Amino acid sequence: MSRKNFLPYIAIAAILTLLPSVPVLAQEKKLLRVVFVSFSWNSELPFRVAMAKGYFKSQGISIEPIFIRGGPAAIAALASGEVDFGSIGGAQAPIRSRARGLDISIIGSISNKINYAIVGNKQTASIEELKGKIIGITGAGAFSEFAVRTFLKKYNIDPDKDVTLRAIGGTPLRAAALEKGLIAAAPFSPEDAVSLIKKGFPMIINLSESLDIPQSVLIARDELLDKYPETSKRFLKALILGINLAKRNKQEAIKAGYDAGLKGDPDTVSRSYDLYSSGLTSDLSIAVDGIQFMLDEDIRHGLVDKKMTLERVINDRILKKAQEELRREGRLSP
Numbered sequence: 001m002s003r004k005n006f007l008p009y010i011a012i013a014a015i016l017t018l019l020p021s022v023p024v025l026a027q028e029k030k031l032l033r034v035v036f037v038s039f040s041w042n043s044e045l046p047f048r049v050a051m052a053k054g055y056f057k058s059q060g061i062s063i064e065p066i067f068i069r070g071g072p073a074a075i076a077a078l079a080s081g082e083v084d085f086g087s088i089g090g091a092q093a094p095i096r097s098r099a100r101g102l103d104i105s106i107i108g109s110i111s112n113k114i115n116y117a118i119v120g121n122k123q124t125a126s127i128e129e130l131k132g133k134i135i136g137i138t139g140a141g142a143f144s145e146f147a148v149r150t151f152l153k154k155y156n157i158d159p160d161k162d163v164t165l166r167a168i169g170g171t172p173l174r175a176a177a178l179e180k181g182l183i184a185a186a187p188f189s190p191e192d193a194v195s196l197i198k199k200g201f202p203m204i205i206n207l208s209e210s211l212d213i214p215q216s217v218l219i220a221r222d223e224l225l226d227k228y229p230e231t232s233k234r235f236l237k238a239l240i241l242g243i244n245l246a247k248r249n250k251q252e253a254i255k256a257g258y259d260a261g262l263k264g265d266p267d268t269v270s271r272s273y274d275l276y277s278s279g280l281t282s283d284l285s286i287a288v289d290g291i292q293f294m295l296d297e298d299i300r301h302g303l304v305d306k307k308m309t310l311e312r313v314i315n316d317r318i319l320k321k322a323q324e325e326l327r328r329e330g331r332l333s334p
Helices: 003-018 041-052 071-080 092-099 143-154 171-179 190-198 222-227 229-248 250-259 266-279 288-300 317-328
Strands: 031-036 062-067 085-089 105-111 117-120 134-137 164-167 185-188 203-206 216-220
Touching: 031 041, 031 071, 041 062, 041 085, 041 105, 041 190, 041 229, 041 250, 041 266, 071 085, 071 092, 071 216, 092 105, 092 288, 105 222, 105 229, 105 317, 117 190, 134 143, 134 171, 143 164, 143 185, 171 185, 171 190, 185 190, 190 203, 190 266, 216 222, 222 229, 229 250, 229 317, 250 266
Parallel strands: 031 062, 031 085, 134 164, 134 185
Antiparallel strands: 085 216, 105 216, 117 185, 117 203
Protein backbone atom coordinates (compact mmCIF):
# COMPACT_ATOMS: atom_id res chain seq x y z
CA MET A 1 0.00 0.00 0.00
CA SER A 2 1.41 3.44 -0.97
CA ARG A 3 2.05 6.16 1.56
CA LYS A 4 -0.72 8.19 -0.08
CA ASN A 5 -3.30 5.40 0.32
CA PHE A 6 -2.24 4.78 3.92
CA LEU A 7 -2.76 8.37 5.08
CA PRO A 8 -6.59 8.09 5.54
CA TYR A 9 -6.11 5.18 7.95
CA ILE A 10 -3.62 7.18 9.97
CA ALA A 11 -6.10 10.06 10.18
CA ILE A 12 -8.89 7.78 11.36
CA ALA A 13 -6.64 6.25 14.01
CA ALA A 14 -5.69 9.68 15.26
CA ILE A 15 -9.32 10.73 15.56
CA LEU A 16 -10.22 7.57 17.48
CA THR A 17 -7.49 8.20 20.03
CA LEU A 18 -9.08 11.56 20.81
CA LEU A 19 -12.51 10.09 21.53
CA PRO A 20 -13.40 9.39 25.20
CA SER A 21 -13.05 5.74 26.13
CA VAL A 22 -16.34 3.94 26.61
CA PRO A 23 -16.51 0.60 28.40
CA VAL A 24 -17.71 -2.16 26.15
CA LEU A 25 -20.72 -3.89 27.68
CA ALA A 26 -22.58 -6.92 26.44
CA GLN A 27 -25.97 -6.27 24.93
CA GLU A 28 -28.46 -6.08 27.79
CA LYS A 29 -30.82 -9.02 28.22
CA LYS A 30 -34.56 -8.79 27.64
CA LEU A 31 -35.66 -12.20 28.95
CA LEU A 32 -34.63 -13.21 32.46
CA ARG A 33 -34.98 -16.68 33.91
CA VAL A 34 -35.69 -16.61 37.64
CA VAL A 35 -35.53 -19.77 39.72
CA PHE A 36 -37.92 -20.38 42.63
CA VAL A 37 -37.78 -23.22 45.15
CA SER A 38 -41.40 -22.91 46.25
CA PHE A 39 -44.83 -22.06 44.87
CA SER A 40 -45.80 -20.43 48.17
CA TRP A 41 -47.41 -17.03 48.07
CA ASN A 42 -45.01 -15.50 50.59
CA SER A 43 -42.01 -16.11 48.32
CA GLU A 44 -43.63 -15.51 44.92
CA LEU A 45 -46.12 -12.69 45.59
CA PRO A 46 -43.75 -9.73 44.99
CA PHE A 47 -42.68 -11.21 41.64
CA ARG A 48 -46.25 -11.98 40.59
CA VAL A 49 -47.40 -8.48 41.54
CA ALA A 50 -44.61 -7.00 39.42
CA MET A 51 -45.64 -9.26 36.52
CA ALA A 52 -49.38 -8.54 36.79
CA LYS A 53 -48.88 -4.80 37.18
CA GLY A 54 -46.54 -4.59 34.20
CA TYR A 55 -43.56 -3.37 36.21
CA PHE A 56 -41.14 -5.73 34.46
CA LYS A 57 -42.62 -4.87 31.08
CA SER A 58 -42.25 -1.15 31.73
CA GLN A 59 -38.55 -1.78 32.42
CA GLY A 60 -38.21 -3.50 29.04
CA ILE A 61 -37.76 -7.02 30.39
CA SER A 62 -39.83 -10.18 30.72
CA ILE A 63 -39.60 -12.93 33.33
CA GLU A 64 -39.59 -16.68 32.88
CA PRO A 65 -40.23 -18.33 36.28
CA ILE A 66 -38.42 -21.65 36.75
CA PHE A 67 -39.33 -24.01 39.59
CA ILE A 68 -36.59 -26.21 41.05
CA ARG A 69 -37.17 -28.07 44.30
CA GLY A 70 -34.50 -27.42 46.91
CA GLY A 71 -31.92 -24.71 47.52
CA PRO A 72 -28.85 -26.75 46.46
CA ALA A 73 -30.37 -27.56 43.06
CA ALA A 74 -31.35 -23.91 42.57
CA ILE A 75 -27.82 -22.81 43.48
CA ALA A 76 -26.41 -25.28 40.96
CA ALA A 77 -28.70 -23.95 38.21
CA LEU A 78 -27.63 -20.39 38.98
CA ALA A 79 -23.93 -21.18 39.19
CA SER A 80 -24.05 -22.98 35.84
CA GLY A 81 -25.72 -20.01 34.13
CA GLU A 82 -28.95 -21.89 33.36
CA VAL A 83 -30.88 -19.16 35.20
CA ASP A 84 -30.15 -15.49 35.82
CA PHE A 85 -31.56 -14.79 39.28
CA GLY A 86 -32.89 -16.87 42.13
CA SER A 87 -35.25 -16.56 45.08
CA ILE A 88 -34.38 -19.08 47.76
CA GLY A 89 -35.16 -19.74 51.41
CA GLY A 90 -32.44 -18.73 53.82
CA ALA A 91 -28.99 -17.21 53.43
CA GLN A 92 -27.14 -20.37 54.45
CA ALA A 93 -26.98 -21.82 50.94
CA PRO A 94 -25.41 -18.74 49.30
CA ILE A 95 -23.06 -18.24 52.28
CA ARG A 96 -21.80 -21.82 52.07
CA SER A 97 -21.66 -21.72 48.28
CA ARG A 98 -19.55 -18.57 48.28
CA ALA A 99 -17.30 -20.08 50.96
CA ARG A 100 -16.70 -23.02 48.60
CA GLY A 101 -15.68 -20.64 45.83
CA LEU A 102 -18.89 -20.44 43.79
CA ASP A 103 -19.80 -17.11 42.20
CA ILE A 104 -23.00 -16.61 44.21
CA SER A 105 -24.03 -13.37 45.94
CA ILE A 106 -27.03 -12.17 47.91
CA ILE A 107 -28.30 -9.11 46.03
CA GLY A 108 -31.54 -8.36 47.89
CA SER A 109 -34.06 -9.69 50.37
CA ILE A 110 -37.74 -10.54 49.95
CA SER A 111 -38.33 -11.22 53.63
CA ASN A 112 -36.15 -10.12 56.52
CA LYS A 113 -38.03 -12.33 58.97
CA ILE A 114 -38.33 -16.08 59.36
CA ASN A 115 -41.64 -16.96 57.73
CA TYR A 116 -42.32 -20.23 59.51
CA ALA A 117 -45.10 -20.71 62.02
CA ILE A 118 -44.61 -23.38 64.68
CA VAL A 119 -47.76 -25.52 64.80
CA GLY A 120 -48.37 -27.99 67.63
CA ASN A 121 -50.34 -31.20 67.84
CA LYS A 122 -53.64 -31.03 69.70
CA GLN A 123 -51.91 -31.70 73.03
CA THR A 124 -49.22 -29.03 72.58
CA ALA A 125 -50.36 -25.44 72.40
CA SER A 126 -47.64 -23.37 74.08
CA ILE A 127 -43.89 -22.88 74.05
CA GLU A 128 -43.53 -24.29 77.56
CA GLU A 129 -45.34 -27.46 76.52
CA LEU A 130 -42.61 -28.22 73.99
CA LYS A 131 -40.14 -29.27 76.68
CA GLY A 132 -39.40 -32.98 76.69
CA LYS A 133 -41.13 -33.52 73.35
CA ILE A 134 -40.24 -34.22 69.72
CA ILE A 135 -40.15 -31.39 67.19
CA GLY A 136 -40.14 -32.32 63.52
CA ILE A 137 -37.82 -30.60 61.06
CA THR A 138 -37.17 -31.07 57.35
CA GLY A 139 -33.71 -32.52 57.81
CA ALA A 140 -30.40 -32.10 59.60
CA GLY A 141 -28.69 -28.91 58.46
CA ALA A 142 -31.82 -27.59 56.75
CA PHE A 143 -33.00 -24.04 57.28
CA SER A 144 -35.94 -25.37 59.30
CA GLU A 145 -33.50 -26.85 61.85
CA PHE A 146 -31.64 -23.53 62.08
CA ALA A 147 -34.93 -21.67 62.56
CA VAL A 148 -36.21 -24.03 65.25
CA ARG A 149 -32.91 -24.01 67.14
CA THR A 150 -32.76 -20.22 67.06
CA PHE A 151 -36.37 -19.95 68.23
CA LEU A 152 -35.86 -22.39 71.11
CA LYS A 153 -32.72 -20.64 72.34
CA LYS A 154 -34.51 -17.30 72.33
CA TYR A 155 -37.07 -18.76 74.73
CA ASN A 156 -34.42 -20.41 76.93
CA ILE A 157 -35.07 -23.94 75.72
CA ASP A 158 -31.94 -25.99 75.00
CA PRO A 159 -32.48 -27.65 71.58
CA ASP A 160 -29.98 -30.39 72.49
CA LYS A 161 -31.28 -31.18 75.98
CA ASP A 162 -34.83 -29.95 76.50
CA VAL A 163 -36.35 -31.28 73.24
CA THR A 164 -35.65 -33.83 70.52
CA LEU A 165 -35.27 -32.56 66.97
CA ARG A 166 -36.21 -35.25 64.49
CA ALA A 167 -35.72 -35.14 60.71
CA ILE A 168 -39.12 -35.94 59.18
CA GLY A 169 -38.95 -34.60 55.64
CA GLY A 170 -41.07 -32.27 53.55
CA THR A 171 -44.34 -30.59 54.41
CA PRO A 172 -46.68 -33.57 53.73
CA LEU A 173 -44.58 -35.83 55.95
CA ARG A 174 -44.36 -33.29 58.78
CA ALA A 175 -48.10 -32.63 58.60
CA ALA A 176 -48.88 -36.36 58.66
CA ALA A 177 -46.54 -36.90 61.62
CA LEU A 178 -48.23 -34.04 63.47
CA GLU A 179 -51.73 -35.36 62.78
CA LYS A 180 -50.75 -38.86 63.96
CA GLY A 181 -49.18 -37.51 67.14
CA LEU A 182 -45.71 -38.75 66.22
CA ILE A 183 -44.30 -35.28 66.83
CA ALA A 184 -45.41 -32.52 69.17
CA ALA A 185 -44.77 -29.62 66.79
CA ALA A 186 -43.10 -28.59 63.55
CA PRO A 187 -42.41 -25.47 61.47
CA PHE A 188 -44.66 -24.80 58.48
CA SER A 189 -44.97 -22.16 55.80
CA PRO A 190 -47.78 -19.64 56.36
CA GLU A 191 -50.18 -21.37 53.95
CA ASP A 192 -49.55 -24.83 55.36
CA ALA A 193 -49.85 -23.47 58.90
CA VAL A 194 -53.25 -21.94 58.12
CA SER A 195 -54.45 -25.23 56.62
CA LEU A 196 -53.50 -27.04 59.83
CA ILE A 197 -55.02 -24.35 62.03
CA LYS A 198 -58.30 -24.83 60.16
CA LYS A 199 -58.17 -28.50 61.20
CA GLY A 200 -57.92 -27.50 64.83
CA PHE A 201 -54.15 -27.60 65.37
CA PRO A 202 -52.81 -24.73 67.49
CA MET A 203 -50.27 -22.22 66.26
CA ILE A 204 -47.68 -21.97 69.00
CA ILE A 205 -45.88 -18.98 67.53
CA ASN A 206 -45.52 -17.04 64.29
CA LEU A 207 -41.75 -16.71 63.85
CA SER A 208 -42.24 -13.73 61.54
CA GLU A 209 -43.04 -11.78 64.71
CA SER A 210 -40.12 -13.19 66.65
CA LEU A 211 -36.95 -13.74 64.60
CA ASP A 212 -35.34 -10.94 62.56
CA ILE A 213 -33.46 -13.27 60.22
CA PRO A 214 -33.90 -13.19 56.42
CA GLN A 215 -35.60 -16.29 55.08
CA SER A 216 -36.25 -15.39 51.46
CA VAL A 217 -33.28 -13.82 49.66
CA LEU A 218 -32.42 -12.90 46.08
CA ILE A 219 -29.24 -14.31 44.60
CA ALA A 220 -27.24 -13.87 41.41
CA ARG A 221 -23.77 -14.35 39.98
CA ASP A 222 -21.42 -11.38 40.18
CA GLU A 223 -20.46 -12.22 36.60
CA LEU A 224 -24.03 -11.51 35.46
CA LEU A 225 -24.25 -8.28 37.47
CA ASP A 226 -21.02 -7.05 35.88
CA LYS A 227 -22.00 -8.14 32.38
CA TYR A 228 -25.58 -6.84 32.47
CA PRO A 229 -25.66 -3.98 34.99
CA GLU A 230 -28.53 -2.10 33.34
CA THR A 231 -30.69 -5.22 33.03
CA SER A 232 -29.97 -6.11 36.65
CA LYS A 233 -30.93 -2.64 37.80
CA ARG A 234 -34.17 -2.68 35.81
CA PHE A 235 -35.02 -6.11 37.19
CA LEU A 236 -34.54 -4.87 40.76
CA LYS A 237 -36.49 -1.66 40.14
CA ALA A 238 -39.49 -3.63 38.91
CA LEU A 239 -39.28 -6.04 41.83
CA ILE A 240 -39.00 -3.21 44.36
CA LEU A 241 -42.25 -1.77 43.01
CA GLY A 242 -43.84 -5.21 43.23
CA ILE A 243 -42.82 -5.90 46.81
CA ASN A 244 -43.71 -2.37 47.89
CA LEU A 245 -47.26 -2.84 46.67
CA ALA A 246 -47.41 -6.38 48.09
CA LYS A 247 -46.52 -5.09 51.54
CA ARG A 248 -48.81 -2.07 51.72
CA ASN A 249 -51.96 -3.16 49.87
CA LYS A 250 -53.20 -6.63 50.79
CA GLN A 251 -56.31 -6.71 48.62
CA GLU A 252 -54.67 -5.38 45.47
CA ALA A 253 -51.61 -7.59 45.96
CA ILE A 254 -53.64 -10.78 46.34
CA LYS A 255 -55.70 -9.94 43.27
CA ALA A 256 -52.49 -9.35 41.30
CA GLY A 257 -51.16 -12.69 42.55
CA TYR A 258 -54.18 -14.52 41.18
CA ASP A 259 -54.01 -12.52 37.93
CA ALA A 260 -50.40 -13.64 37.49
CA GLY A 261 -51.19 -17.31 37.98
CA LEU A 262 -50.86 -18.07 41.69
CA LYS A 263 -53.38 -20.58 43.01
CA GLY A 264 -54.97 -21.20 46.38
CA ASP A 265 -58.08 -21.12 48.53
CA PRO A 266 -58.99 -17.42 49.02
CA ASP A 267 -59.47 -17.71 52.78
CA THR A 268 -56.16 -19.54 53.24
CA VAL A 269 -54.37 -17.05 51.01
CA SER A 270 -55.81 -14.13 52.97
CA ARG A 271 -55.04 -15.55 56.41
CA SER A 272 -51.54 -16.63 55.45
CA TYR A 273 -50.83 -13.11 54.12
CA ASP A 274 -51.50 -11.83 57.64
CA LEU A 275 -48.81 -14.18 58.95
CA TYR A 276 -46.00 -13.23 56.57
CA SER A 277 -46.68 -9.70 55.31
CA SER A 278 -44.99 -7.96 58.25
CA GLY A 279 -41.74 -9.67 57.29
CA LEU A 280 -41.76 -8.45 53.67
CA THR A 281 -39.21 -5.76 52.95
CA SER A 282 -40.47 -2.57 51.33
CA ASP A 283 -37.51 -2.11 48.98
CA LEU A 284 -35.50 -5.38 48.99
CA SER A 285 -33.01 -4.01 51.54
CA ILE A 286 -30.97 -6.73 53.22
CA ALA A 287 -31.04 -7.24 57.01
CA VAL A 288 -27.27 -7.41 57.39
CA ASP A 289 -27.40 -8.19 61.12
CA GLY A 290 -29.57 -11.25 60.49
CA ILE A 291 -27.25 -12.61 57.82
CA GLN A 292 -24.24 -11.90 60.04
CA PHE A 293 -25.90 -14.02 62.74
CA MET A 294 -26.31 -16.89 60.28
CA LEU A 295 -22.70 -16.57 59.17
CA ASP A 296 -21.50 -16.54 62.78
CA GLU A 297 -23.47 -19.72 63.47
CA ASP A 298 -21.97 -21.45 60.43
CA ILE A 299 -18.48 -20.42 61.53
CA ARG A 300 -19.15 -21.59 65.08
CA HIS A 301 -20.23 -25.01 63.81
CA GLY A 302 -17.27 -25.27 61.45
CA LEU A 303 -19.42 -25.20 58.31
CA VAL A 304 -17.50 -22.32 56.75
CA ASP A 305 -14.00 -20.94 57.27
CA LYS A 306 -13.67 -18.40 60.06
CA LYS A 307 -12.18 -15.94 57.55
CA MET A 308 -15.47 -15.80 55.65
CA THR A 309 -17.03 -12.31 55.73
CA LEU A 310 -20.32 -10.72 54.70
CA GLU A 311 -18.51 -8.58 52.15
CA ARG A 312 -17.79 -11.73 50.18
CA VAL A 313 -21.42 -12.83 49.95
CA ILE A 314 -23.49 -9.61 49.92
CA ASN A 315 -23.43 -7.52 46.75
CA ASP A 316 -26.09 -4.82 46.95
CA ARG A 317 -24.42 -2.11 44.87
CA ILE A 318 -26.92 -2.42 42.00
CA LEU A 319 -29.83 -2.65 44.45
CA LYS A 320 -28.79 0.69 45.93
CA LYS A 321 -28.70 2.24 42.46
CA ALA A 322 -32.19 0.89 41.75
CA GLN A 323 -33.49 2.31 45.02
CA GLU A 324 -31.90 5.70 44.37
CA GLU A 325 -33.41 5.93 40.88
CA LEU A 326 -36.89 5.06 42.14
CA ARG A 327 -36.63 7.71 44.85
CA ARG A 328 -35.58 10.32 42.29
CA GLU A 329 -38.52 9.29 40.15
CA GLY A 330 -40.85 9.73 43.14
CA ARG A 331 -41.90 6.05 43.05
CA LEU A 332 -40.30 5.03 46.33
CA SER A 333 -40.51 6.84 49.64
CA PRO A 334 -37.19 8.07 51.09
